[in-house]
Amino acid sequence: MESIRATTTVEPTWRTSTYTGNTGxxxxxxxxxxAxxxxxxxxxxxxxxxxxxxxxxQAVRALAN
Structure with a gap:
């Protein structure tokens, strides 16, 4: 498996699935x-x-099928 640096200076733009509703x-x-x-x-x-x-x-695709 590819390794990823634990620290980054870039802050992701977070998003929540639309399937969630408002349940949290x-x-x-x-x-x-x-990444x-x-x-x-x-x-x-x-x-x-x-x-x-x-x-x-790949994981998202596998779960969608």
Missing amino acids: QCVEVGPLPS VAVRDTKRRTGPVLMFPSKAFE
Whole structure:
């Protein structure tokens, strides 16, 4: 698996899935130049998971099928 630097100077533009409604029971994603950041909507200042862009795209496609 490709490794991603843990620190970045670029702040992602976070967005929440439209499937969430207003429940707050989901995650937010934020694209970065070479990765996608994922965080818990209820813990916005908590930990962030980073996935290589390609791996995230493949996972989303696999889940959609």
